[in-house]
Amino acid sequence: MFNLDSLVRPNIRAMKPYSSARDEFQGEARVMLDANENSLGSAGPDSFNRYPDPHQRAVKAALASLKGVSPDQLFLGNGSDEAIDLLVRLTCVPGQDSLLILPPTYGMYEVAANLNDVGIERVPLTADFKVSPQAVAQILASSAKLVWLCSPNNPTGNLLHAAAMEQILRGFRGLVVVDEAYADFAAAPSWTTRLAEFPNLVVLQTFSKAWGLAGLRLGMAFAAPDIIAYLNKIKPPYNVSEATQQHALAALADAPRFEQMRRELLTGRAWLAERLPALPIVEHVFPSDANFLLVRFHPDATAVYEYLLDKGIVVRNRTTQPGCAGTLRLTVGTATENELLLAALREYQPG
Numbered sequence: 001m002f003n004l005d006s007l008v009r010p011n012i013r014a015m016k017p018y019s020s021a022r023d024e025f026q027g028e029a030r031v032m033l034d035a036n037e038n039s040l041g042s043a044g045p046d047s048f049n050r051y052p053d054p055h056q057r058a059v060k061a062a063l064a065s066l067k068g069v070s071p072d073q074l075f076l077g078n079g080s081d082e083a084i085d086l087l088v089r090l091t092c093v094p095g096q097d098s099l100l101i102l103p104p105t106y107g108m109y110e111v112a113a114n115l116n117d118v119g120i121e122r123v124p125l126t127a128d129f130k131v132s133p134q135a136v137a138q139i140l141a142s143s144a145k146l147v148w149l150c151s152p153n154n155p156t157g158n159l160l161h162a163a164a165m166e167q168i169l170r171g172f173r174g175l176v177v178v179d180e181a182y183a184d185f186a187a188a189p190s191w192t193t194r195l196a197e198f199p200n201l202v203v204l205q206t207f208s209k210a211w212g213l214a215g216l217r218l219g220m221a222f223a224a225p226d227i228i229a230y231l232n233k234i235k236p237p238y239n240v241s242e243a244t245q246q247h248a249l250a251a252l253a254d255a256p257r258f259e260q261m262r263r264e265l266l267t268g269r270a271w272l273a274e275r276l277p278a279l280p281i282v283e284h285v286f287p288s289d290a291n292f293l294l295v296r297f298h299p300d301a302t303a304v305y306e307y308l309l310d311k312g313i314v315v316r317n318r319t320t321q322p323g324c325a326g327t328l329r330l331t332v333g334t335a336t337e338n339e340l341l342l343a344a345l346r347e348y349q350p351g
Contacts (some may be wrong), residue, residue: 005228075223178191181208185262195223
């Protein structure tokens, strides 16, 4: 039986959270002299002299409606990286507890573990980046506080099999964090639709990919209200700026533009996936449910990477990642950028 309080660090269960000025007074008043703000205004063209809503109520209300969840199931942070760090700090006692990852996967899980002096258990994906029955058994036997399931996975691009993920959710004793940064590009329902079924489920999403707002640094975590309440307890008081909240609201009101970009990127992904395998230097194009393709090159992926750099084309060299020898990660660009990439690869002559 899942018990959240048994996972949370004892000092965090006992701690009293910081109470900000905007926690103690909400709304408008004629004279605001409680938060030591600059009542004269702001330097620069825009006015940001007042602290933002620490609970991002307007953004959460708009997001909750879009995602089919309640606002108390939603945490907003400074990118998904803030939620990743807070989940580790919430549950893992430094120097004592561990978390579990399935390499190759997103590197910030390991960074957060190292930063917080938390052990790392590694259960590798198979050669074709699946979760094997043996891996599921190993995960269920683990005493780790967290397991990270990146789906669609980064850097491989594929969805993890839902049946294996469900086994883990039903049997793992800690939090199961499903990172859906690329879910908008996948033809599968979000795990947010199953929050009521799994009290140990946390789903991460972001505005950085399909919404095209990487510069805002706004990430989302969806979970049961008691998990969200703990994240709100330990987050910095004003962790999402007023400018970010305003831009997020404007983006959410422009959903047709989001959908147009999403479809255009899917078209670009299909265009590249169809043409790349015909190149003599391409050994394999891995199936992708994300906005990028992992491609294995021969005889030397790093030489291809450096050649593209010389051409002014920047891709990601993933050849040192577990199971990713000889691969480059190619983000889907504009139609023009995709054509330039393909043309440069066609012209490449192995040394």
